[in-house]
Amino acid sequence: MxxxxxxxxxxxxxxxxxxxxxxxxxxxxxxxxxxxxxxxxxxxxxxxxxxxxVLFGGEQELAPALRQAIAEAAGTKPLKILTAAFRALEPHLLRNRPFALPRAHVIEANPALRERELTKRAALQTAATEALITRGTPPRQAALAAQVGMALFTQAIQDWMQDPAADFNHQLTKAQSDLKTL
The missing domain is CATH 1.10.10.60 (Homeodomain-like)
Known part of the structure; x- marks a missing residue:
């Protein structure tokens, strides 16, 4: 293009x-x-x-950015690596923030779009798993970390979209705290 x-x-x-x-x-x-x-x-x-x-157009940028962020993150613990990588994605998220909430409403109203969103989220989780394995995380642990990490990421995104004044990093920290409490 x-x-x-x-x-x-x-x-x-x-x-x-x-x-x-x-x-x-x-x-x-x-x-x-x-x-x-x-x-x-x-x-x-x-x-x-x-x-x-047209609603999922930014997704093709997100997986490569996540892979790169995982590759560049400091540390050895998979969840810490993922959290650092998610924080590094903030510029991508900020670029699309004006569309995030209205987009979420459109997706929520249509079952086929909800299915598509889950497919895209699964692809992002797979990218995270593969990137962790490339860093040396055992495959089973990489898959589990990616599942938990995507749950954190999804919760932080949802909270961030609901509050226009919210900071994504703050929402991610909050989700981590909730996970520790659980």
Whole structure:
């Protein structure tokens, strides 16, 4: 994709989210999103393979960023490594924060989108597991740490989205504290 593709991609995502919020996910077509964004339907499909993916467009950046953050994190304990890696993802999360809550509402209202979100989360968990194994964590422990880590990450994200003044790192620390209490 050309360098100037990112603004078009972002405009398609913003437009889709606005239309989904206003009319409901099922009522909006890819052609309508493209027209409202001022591009052709063909352009839409150059950026997204299907209508669902317009809501999950940032995901392809997140897994490689998580793998790199895990590789670069200090320490040897898998959960500490994951926590440090999740903190390193904050710039990615901040970039998408204005869309996070409305996107969550659209996803929550549609079972097929909830399923897709779980699939994306599982892919992120797999990326974390593989990155921990690459660092030398035994596979069974890496898989368990990734499961627990994704639960922490998911809880921190949910709390962070609900409070506009919240700091992601603070929410992650809170989730860790809750885990220790449990």
């Amino acid at each position: 050309p360098r100037n593709a990112e603004p078009v991609r972002r405009r398609l995502q913003e437009t889709a989210l606005a239309l989904f919020t206003q009319h409901g996910y099922e009522a909006v077509t890819a052609a309508e999103i493209a027209a409202a964004a001022g591009v052709t339907e063909r352009t839409f499909f150059r950026h997204f393979p299907d209508k669902r993916e």
